[in-house]
Amino acid sequence: MKFLKNFGLILLTVLMLAAWILMPWYGALALAALLALWMLLFRSGAQARSVTAVGISTLTQRLGSSAVIVVGIAGVVGVLVSLLAMAEGYAQTLRNSGSLDTAIVMRGASANEVSSSLTREDVVQIGQAPGVSRNAKGEPILSAETVVAANLPVKGGKTGDQGSAQVRGVSEAAFTVRPNVKIVEGKVFQPGLRELVVGKGAVRQFDGLTVGATLKLGNQPWTVVGIFASGDAMESELWGDATMVNDAYRRGNGANSATVKLDSPAAIKAFSESLENNPQLKVKATTTVEFFAKQSEQMTKILRIIGIVVGSIMAVGAVFGALNTMFAAVAARAREIATLRAIGFRGLPVVVAVMLETTLLALIGGLIGGGIAWLIFNGYEASTMAAGSVGKLSFNLAVSPGLLWEGIKWALAIGFVGGLFPAVRAASLPVTTALREA
Structure with missing residues (x-):
């Protein structure tokens, strides 16, 4: 039974992450608005708000462990955005090379x-x-x-x-x-x-x-x-x-x-x-916009794959860091959480509170990482080839708002996974067991 429960949680997490990756910024904004309304209008939401406030107020007492999450996620986002900025800058340079009112004609x-x-x-x-x-x-x-x-x-x-x-x-x-x-x-x-x-x-x-x-x-x-x-x-x-x-x-x-x-x-x-x-x-004509867009496709895909692979490897490390930190934080607050549940707080508010705490730290890390990538690499000059190779193309890395949002999404996804399992454990642990462990 425990195996099936854990498997179901993992499957639900994967599905939620897939939906999150595909979600545009306005979808995330709507989700945040719904969460805020729930916390303001419903009793269980008010409970989650209270537990979250207590958890956030104690972050200053856990600066070291909190910094582990922030720094780890900032590193992931910084590297990811910097690598993807290469693909973005390369694609932008080629897109700017064409226009809709000019055409290029070549052999078919x-x-x-x-x-x-x-x-x-x-x-x-x-x-x-x-x-x-x-x-x-x-x-x-x-x-x-x-x-x-x-x-x-x-x-x-x-x-x-x-x-x-x-x-x-x-x-x-x-x-x-x-x-x-x-x-x-x-x-x-x-x-x-x-x-x-x-x-x-x-x-x-x-x-x-x-x-x-x-x-x-x-x-x-x-x-x-x-x-x-x-x-x-x-x-x-x-x-x-x-x-x-x-x-x-x-x-x-x-x-x-x-x-x-x-x-x-x-x-x-x-x-x-x-x-x-x-x-x-025996020729073919296309607009120069279409021509240069096709020319950039292959290299852009390669650069994005490199960025995502490297970012994923680093993200795994950041998730484990967040898990360790949040499990330790939940264990340290076991008596507090058990007391809250004993006086009538439900499991859902506790889960939401722990996850909001992790998400906040993840958001801070994501903003720091994205900001550093923008300051250092936006406009940075690069070229497609090294010395001795053919087809040297000069371009500038571009840290666009879309890339920054992508980095923030990765940060929040890491925070979500890193906080979910400690949160579920805190909410599902029997009150008597939690009081004994504390």
Whole structure:
């Protein structure tokens, strides 16, 4: 019978935790409001309020044991939020790279730009499709772009350490298609010359990317003439004239992709259908928002899995710490709890009171951990790859309100589990036994 009772309690705990994980912030607020109303309007709630007040008033006498719960949970939340901030920052950077009124066109089966290829004839037909916006001269606003990699010395690395930067060959329309790209130092490259403008993120990651500097790309000397800011993934790139980039890397007159400005966000349907129904083309068009969202999915999942796994391992330790602390606290208050029950206090108010005490400590720990993570890591600069690897993307960690709420939920879940079993024991222990143990 005891086994079945314990199993039922464990199963109920698991179900409640699953519901808690899925609960939005307003659901938790509604739950807290219902609990407050119960404690204010009902006799059993008033009893729980009285026992809770007594327990909280004695926390100052148990600072050491209470600090174990607070510090343990603060550590869990701090590490969890910091790791998840990597995934959030990475996803935000890529999401900011697209817009609903621009589309990217690639070879049909291509998952990314590097694996795609378009001929010059493809680009011409893409520009003639319906829905493409045109400039004052009546020309389609389209940038046929080539993407290649260049090895550059990494900032702060050892002598000879290199990382792979993404070089993008673009047309003049690239700045119209991406109006958020602004030159903050120097000037725009001149078409027909081996000149580059480099993103602020690339400047932070690599040595020698200053205005006036010369570097080798495709065994040819190139001059950095400007630095740009965009607030998205493009900041990690180096841009030059597409014709010159193709020439340096022997790419002919084709491109990897074509990015176009649409008449409106609604134009994507007609534009995409026109390209897919064209028998001379084997391409696929998506909005740049959708494209970059898909590009971020895999890495975001990996980073979130790492964060949750590490957080779960630490959470187990925090739960055991809370259990030990609360069992000790309940044992120390056994006579008090037994006396309350002897004079008519029910078991439920005792359970709620003990759990509210643990939850309060968990909430304090969660706020401290989330606050520390926000102060240290929000806006912290990072990159996806280490030196010597390909596809280095600079981004800033983002501790969003959603992540802070997720950390608080974890803290309260740890407090719930850590306080539940001691609370149930305190409420179910026979009064005579509790008085003898005290």
